[in-house]
Amino acid sequence: MTSEEFGEAAYRVVEELWRDEDNPTYQAASRLFADGLSRHDVIHRLAGTPAPTVGSSVIR
Amino acid sequence: MSKKNKARRRAPASPARAAQAKASQVRTSQPASGQDGDISPAEADAFVQEVLTSLWEGVASGDPLRAELETATCMAFPYVLGQRDPADVESFIATVLVNGAVRRRTPDGAALLRLLMTLGTQATRRAASRALAELTGEGIYPPEWVTEIGKAAPGQAWRRYDVFGDDEAIAVTFSYGEAEHGIVVQVDLAGIPVATTIGVSSNAAKLIEAISANNEEFDRSEQISLAEARVRMLRPLDRAGRDESPKLSPSSIAYLPVARSRVRRLPEGDGGPRTVYTAADRAAAVEEFMASPEAAEAVAADEASTRFWAEVLTGYSGRIPGEPPDQVGPRKLAHILLGHVPNTVVLTPAQRGHLEPAVTAWIRWSAARRELGEAGTAVLLEQLPRVLSRFGEAYDDPDAVAIRGYASGLATSAADVSWLSDSVGRRMFALPIPEQHPRWTWRTRPTGTAWWRRSSASARRPPA
Numbered sequence: 001m002t003s004e005e006f007g008e009a010a011y012r013v014v015e016e017l018w019r020d021e022d023n024p025t026y027q028a029a030s031r032l033f034a035d036g037l038s039r040h041d042v043i044h045r046l047a048g049t050p051a052p053t054v055g056s057s058v059i060r
Numbered sequence: 061m062s063k064k065n066k067a068r069r070r071a072p073a074s075p076a077r078a079a080q081a082k083a084s085q086v087r088t089s090q091p092a093s094g095q096d097g098d099i100s101p102a103e104a105d106a107f108v109q110e111v112l113t114s115l116w117e118g119v120a121s122g123d124p125l126r127a128e129l130e131t132a133t134c135m136a137f138p139y140v141l142g143q144r145d146p147a148d149v150e151s152f153i154a155t156v157l158v159n160g161a162v163r164r165r166t167p168d169g170a171a172l173l174r175l176l177m178t179l180g181t182q183a184t185r186r187a188a189s190r191a192l193a194e195l196t197g198e199g200i201y202p203p204e205w206v207t208e209i210g211k212a213a214p215g216q217a218w219r220r221y222d223v224f225g226d227d228e229a230i231a232v233t234f235s236y237g238e239a240e241h242g243i244v245v246q247v248d249l250a251g252i253p254v255a256t257t258i259g260v261s262s263n264a265a266k267l268i269e270a271i272s273a274n275n276e277e278f279d280r281s282e283q284i285s286l287a288e289a290r291v292r293m294l295r296p297l298d299r300a301g302r303d304e305s306p307k308l309s310p311s312s313i314a315y316l317p318v319a320r321s322r323v324r325r326l327p328e329g330d331g332g333p334r335t336v337y338t339a340a341d342r343a344a345a346v347e348e349f350m351a352s353p354e355a356a357e358a359v360a361a362d363e364a365s366t367r368f369w370a371e372v373l374t375g376y377s378g379r380i381p382g383e384p385p386d387q388v389g390p391r392k393l394a395h396i397l398l399g400h401v402p403n404t405v406v407l408t409p410a411q412r413g414h415l416e417p418a419v420t421a422w423i424r425w426s427a428a429r430r431e432l433g434e435a436g437t438a439v440l441l442e443q444l445p446r447v448l449s450r451f452g453e454a455y456d457d458p459d460a461v462a463i464r465g466y467a468s469g470l471a472t473s474a475a476d477v478s479w480l481s482d483s484v485g486r487r488m489f490a491l492p493i494p495e496q497h498p499r500w501t502w503r504t505r506p507t508g509t510a511w512w513r514r515s516s517a518s519a520r521r522p523p524a
Contacts (some may be wrong), residue, residue: 014491018486018487018491029489044098
């Protein structure tokens with residue numbers, strides 16, 4: 001996945017989270033969040049790329 | 061943002077908070093020194109020594125209640141120093157108390173571990189349990205009396221509340237054998253119910269006498285079942301002491317683990333059904349108001365805006381299933397008009413212009429419906445101008461304007477407040493307000509959802 005593709009995927013995840021609670025993205029995010037993942041890691045995971053251990057993501 | 065850079069929190073400053081002071085009519089023993097959490101390093105050192113000395117004396121005393129209180133006081137130590145991050149508090153308990161207990165390699169050390177297993181969080185319980193297994197594996201066992209810890213038998217429960225519905229205090233007696241004691245928990249009902257003051261008294265009779273006394277004009281008291289006491293205290297105690305909740309005094313934070321432990325001893329399920337109010341009940345209340353004599357003038361001037369405000373005021377009760385739709389008190393009025401509305405509702409000029417007549421009418425109707433009498437009605441009406449004088453500032457606050465954006469397309473006057481709160485929290489998780497936002501305040505935060513808690517560590521309390 002290129003950085004551009006990841007950016008688009010992350011944007012899509014954020015948009016779905018914003019929209020409503022009745023979508024699979026939100027349900028998955030809820031589970032990951034309940035497992036203790038940070039917002040940064042949740043979005044990385046849902047966008048298809050594991051979060052780097054150190055970084056300065058613009059979506060942190 | 062680093063933990064060290066977290067904004068320090070100040071005590072609640074709303075004028076309406078004054079009503080809360082009556083909560084502490086019950087005198088309780090003081091487990092820890094200090095009042096505001098800001099102490100010098102020298103004072104902290106002295107405090108640590110004093111607390112640890114008292115801890116081991118308490119553990120050695122063989123008195124379960126005293127041992128619990130001393131242990132809970134130690135567990136509160138990070139909080140007294142201003143540390144509210146749960147991970148750091150756990151770290152302190154694991155490092156200082158669990159490891160300290162193991163290092164002693166004595167029955168008293170084992171007793172402390174057993175105490176931590178009763179009073180601690182799940183993580184603390186696990187750590188203490190592992191450590192106790194290590195000691196018992198070496199043949200070091202806690203003394204016999206330790207088996208009684210946390211097994212206090214519940215006695216009776218009382219509720220003291222104000223007629224406006226802003227606050228309530230629940231007191232429950234317990235006994236270790238013949239020795240009685242009591243816990244008392246003050247609950248702030250103006251927002252999402254949260255315990256704001258917690259006490260433990262070794263004199264249960266005096267506690268009940270104090271809480272059941274009818275010596276305040278707007279206070280009432282009643283004996284309640286132990287199961288109802290559990291329902292009224294459980295969630296408010298869960299929320300107490302968390303990062304986004306009102307700051308507790310050092311003594312309250314020290315009593316918190318004991319109170320939580322006691323509440324778990326209360327029975328579930330025999331408290332009888334509490335009335336649950338639905339959206340239909342709230343809609344019916346709005347219709348009743350609109351047809352009432354109190355509403356006539358406001359309705360004649362602007363029916364749509366009057367209905368809008370009636371829906372907002374009744375809708376706010378939807379955050380608590382057992383709250384009647386017509387209930388409002390001086391502090392809740394401030395919560396609604398200076399917090400809930402500015403954070404969630406976009407007003408038309410007509411609605412904004414009709415705020416005062418509509419809310420005045422609604423308050424008169426509410427007071428009459430609840431039979432608050434002249435004096436009670438006067439208390440509510442006296443609060444209204446104070447709140448209204450701050451409404452413009454609250455509504456036009458840039459933070460409130462930003463937060464209203466999160467409720468865009470969701471917030472109608474009849475929207476379910478709990479759902480709205482969750483939805484705003486979800487959107488804030490999706491797209492947080494930048495942390496460098498200059499004036500993020502407690503007043504303008506939405507509500508205490510899990511999403512909100514985890515995504516807004518920089519929330520602060522309002523300025524005085």
